[in-house]
Amino acid sequence: MNRTTFVRIWKKGSVEQFSPIPYVATLLNCMMWVVYGLPMVHPHSMLVITINGSGLAIELSYVLLFLVYSHGSKRLKVLLMLLAETAFVAAVALLVLTLAHTHERRSMIVGVLCVFFGTMMYAAPLSVMRLVIQTKSVEYMPLFLSLASFFNGVCWTAYALIRFDPYITIPNGLGVVFSVAQLMLYATYYKSTQRQIEAVKRKTEMGLTDVVVVKGDANKAGSVSFAGSNPEIRAM
Helix, strand or coil: CHHHHHHHHHHHHHCCCCCHHHHHHHHHHHHHHHHHHCCCCCCCCCHHHHHHHHHHHHHHHHHHHHHCCHHHHHHHHHHHHHHHHHHHHHHHHHHHHHCCCCCCHHHHHHHHHHHHHHHHHCCCCHHHHHHHHHHHCCCCCHHHHHHHHHHHHHHHHHHHHHCHHHHHHHHHHHHHHHHHHHHHHHHHCCCCCCHHHHHHHHHHHHHCCEEEEEECCCEEEEEECCCCCEEEEECC
């Protein structure tokens, strides 16, 4: 769903102002749900494991792309978050499997953590929403990410209501609310974003100059400015 965003990052060789937080948060959420769906934690949850296992692989590729194309302190920040998440999930899995001895208790402990981190995943784009309001531009808040979050929340909420699983219902129900807020913000600032992009393009075009060689002097060159109606040749 984020193919356009990451193709842009790959082509420019930079993450620019895109935030890694939504992807890092989603990665942690997927890892926690995989633990929740394990047969020794919450039996008969194969759908939870397979879908979140696939999501884990996808989000990990996104985070690795951020590591490759970010620089300095931003790269270090992403790396530290990735290492901290991995260590945390491993510790939770180890402690739950060794200290909790029933499926109900294991499900409750991991489920409560999933509610918390699932809510944080959906709330992660709030940091980008603040940037959108400040700049009046949705350039760095991908529409596909907001749409994916919305449909993901709706589907998982419906699934949880059928099985009556509160640990899945709560974070995904809140996720629908957060996603609707993002989509409303996108609709509000879409036109102003297009105006800003067009303004940048016009400034870029007006600043273009062509270098020409002045006849009669092979060692002398000039630049021709097309800003006015009459071209102006300036010696270099």
